[in-house]
Amino acid sequence: MVDRKEYEKGSVSITRGSFGKPDLNRVEVGGRTLMVKDVRRRNPFLRWTLGLWLIEKEWKIYGRLKGVSGVPMPVERIDRFAFAMEFIPGRPIQRGEVLSPYFFTRLEEVLGEIHQRGVVHLDLRHKGNILISEGGEPFLIDFNSSFSFKEKGMLRRILFPLLRWVDYGGLLKLKERISPSSMTPEELARLKRFNRFRRLWIFN
Numbered sequence: 001m002v003d004r005k006e007y008e009k010g011s012v013s014i015t016r017g018s019f020g021k022p023d024l025n026r027v028e029v030g031g032r033t034l035m036v037k038d039v040r041r042r043n044p045f046l047r048w049t050l051g052l053w054l055i056e057k058e059w060k061i062y063g064r065l066k067g068v069s070g071v072p073m074p075v076e077r078i079d080r081f082a083f084a085m086e087f088i089p090g091r092p093i094q095r096g097e098v099l100s101p102y103f104f105t106r107l108e109e110v111l112g113e114i115h116q117r118g119v120v121h122l123d124l125r126h127k128g129n130i131l132i133s134e135g136g137e138p139f140l141i142d143f144n145s146s147f148s149f150k151e152k153g154m155l156r157r158i159l160f161p162l163l164r165w166v167d168y169g170g171l172l173k174l175k176e177r178i179s180p181s182s183m184t185p186e187e188l189a190r191l192k193r194f195n196r197f198r199r200l201w202i203f204n
């Protein structure tokens, strides 16, 4: 069990969230390293509204993705304002960095598995949301902007395919920014098509 008092004592701040967003803290508990997302330190209004909602939603999504390799494992809900997950030793990917074609292939596989579970990420263009582990494996994090869909139902049938496609477009966009020279002609053509449609898209 991760107790809040104990966690706050031993935690190292990674990022401090602005507005209603969570703080990220690294913490060692029982010989394990965990990452804690926490909105406890937001002001009471934000904590009880946006903050609570974000933590609840992301925790639920991590739960749904439990066991997908390439996504940190959820560990524990500390209290209503915070949850702990596996800490991935590594770093976010950077512009201009040389990544093997394997990295992107693997990233696409991870995304495929996430979609299999009925979840769309929707924030893949943001480099900070893709980590490269010490072993060179991609990890997808930050499900703040995500949606998860029920197995059946109208939204899953209609909206899900569209949002899945938005995710793949985001991935291409990211690849183009990180390592443009590794884009295949087929991917460039796909990206061009995607950008044409994106102008009609509301969530720019």
Ligand SMILES: Nc1ncnc2c1ncn2[C@@H]1O[C@H](COP(=O)(O)OP(=O)(O)OP(=O)(O)O)[C@@H](O)[C@H]1O
Pocket: 014, 015, 017, 021, 022, 024, 035, 072, 085, 086, 087, 088, 089, 091, 092, 128, 129, 131, 141, 142, 143, 144
């Ligand atoms: N499980 C994890 N293991 C290792 N590092 C992590 C983990 N989760 C988050 N991080 C680090 O913390 C940073 C922010 O995490 P995340 O994107 O989930 O939070 P956020 O609230 O969306 O913040 P931001 O606005 O910076 O994206 C990541 O870029 C990464 O460096």
Ligand SMILES: [Mg+2]
Pocket: 126, 128, 129, 142
């Ligand atoms: Mg993020």
